[in-house]
Amino acid sequence: MIRISEIFGPTIQGEGALIGQPTVFVRTGGCDFRCSWCDSLHAVDSRFRDDWRPMHATEIWAEVTRLSGGVPLTVSLSGGNPAIQPLGDLIALGQAQGYRFAMETQGSVARDWFAALDLIVLSPKPPSSGMDSRAGDLAACLAAAGAARAVLKFVIFDEADYLWSRAMAASFPGLAVYLQPGNPLPPPGDGPEPDPDTPDLLARMRWLIDRVAADRWFSAHVLPQLHVLLWGNRRGV
Ligand SMILES: C[S@@+](CC[C@H](N)C(=O)[O-])C[C@H]1O[C@@H](n2cnc3c(N)ncnc32)[C@H](O)[C@@H]1O
Ligand SMILES: Nc1nc2[nH]cc(C(=O)O)c2c(=O)[nH]1
Ligand code: SF4
Numbered sequence: 001m002i003r004i005s006e007i008f009g010p011t012i013q014g015e016g017a018l019i020g021q022p023t024v025f026v027r028t029g030g031c032d033f034r035c036s037w038c039d040s041l042h043a044v045d046s047r048f049r050d051d052w053r054p055m056h057a058t059e060i061w062a063e064v065t066r067l068s069g070g071v072p073l074t075v076s077l078s079g080g081n082p083a084i085q086p087l088g089d090l091i092a093l094g095q096a097q098g099y100r101f102a103m104e105t106q107g108s109v110a111r112d113w114f115a116a117l118d119l120i121v122l123s124p125k126p127p128s129s130g131m132d133s134r135a136g137d138l139a140a141c142l143a144a145a146g147a148a149r150a151v152l153k154f155v156i157f158d159e160a161d162y163l164w165s166r167a168m169a170a171s172f173p174g175l176a177v178y179l180q181p182g183n184p185l186p187p188p189g190d191g192p193e194p195d196p197d198t199p200d201l202l203a204r205m206r207w208l209i210d211r212v213a214a215d216r217w218f219s220a221h222v223l224p225q226l227h228v229l230l231w232g233n234r235r236g237v
């Protein structure tokens with residue numbers, strides 16, 4: 001059984017290497033991290049575990065097929081940490097019907113089914129998160145992924161995050177790098193999500209671009225969270 005927080009879409013992938021691509025999200029419940037600024041605490045905090053549902057791969061697949069009208073697209077696996085769920089059967093089921101699978105993970109847990117992914121997005125956590133991402137754990141995830149395409153995605157709130165990310169990226173010279181400004185969020189409540197401070201997000205993205213340019217870090221991609229610019233902090237988009 002796979003612990004599911006939500007399944008939604010089609011929407012567009014709002015972040016990183018596949019930005020703009022139509023996708024259906026499968027968000028698993030539960031995470032071995034608890035980042036101070038996590039924008040998906042409803043899939044992390046055990047306070048919300050009553051909203052999570054154990055589902056069979058076939059049940060999840062029926063929902064993805066319904067949402068996508070049976071037309072193959074890229075399924076985005078996210079969470080929580082999807083790596084702590086048994087997702088191999090789901091991936092096999094979908095790929096047999098021509099669907100592709102991308103997964104977002106912080107890179108703390110490696111699984112052999114990573115090798116079946118079409119894309120693994122490793123998103124190690126910089127100092128502002130309060131977490132401790134280790135290069136050795138990322139290397140284990142990469143080894144598990146084998147020949148699967150892998151990229152790095154860093155969330156940057158400040159100069160310390162930037163310097164940390166630059167050093168971490170230097171340890172993995174073969175991987176494409178995506179940088180996105182962090183979106184500060186209050187803890188989730190019962191009401192609607194608050195609107196993002198878009199001018200501030202864009203100002204920090206301009207800062208990030210200046211920072212990358214000054215360092216001549218020309219292999220890095222700097223991107224916004226496009227879904228936040230379009231729909232704010234709403235869930236399910
Ligand atoms: C919610 S996480 C779930 C997958 C996995 N646990 C991880 O962190 O990669 C998906 C992506 O959102 C990013 N993210 C989470 N909170 C964010 C925030 N407040 N601002 C910008 N990006 C954020 C994470 O760094 C990660 O790249
Ligand atoms: N549109 C959209 N793009 C995303 N990219 C990564 C997301 C995530 O929460 O993992 C996300 C999300 O929640 N929505
Ligand atoms: S690792 Fe990902 S899901 Fe877990 S707390 Fe951090 S941002 Fe949220």
Ligand SMILES: [Mg+2]
Nearest residue numbers: 039040078225
């Ligand atoms: Mg998100």
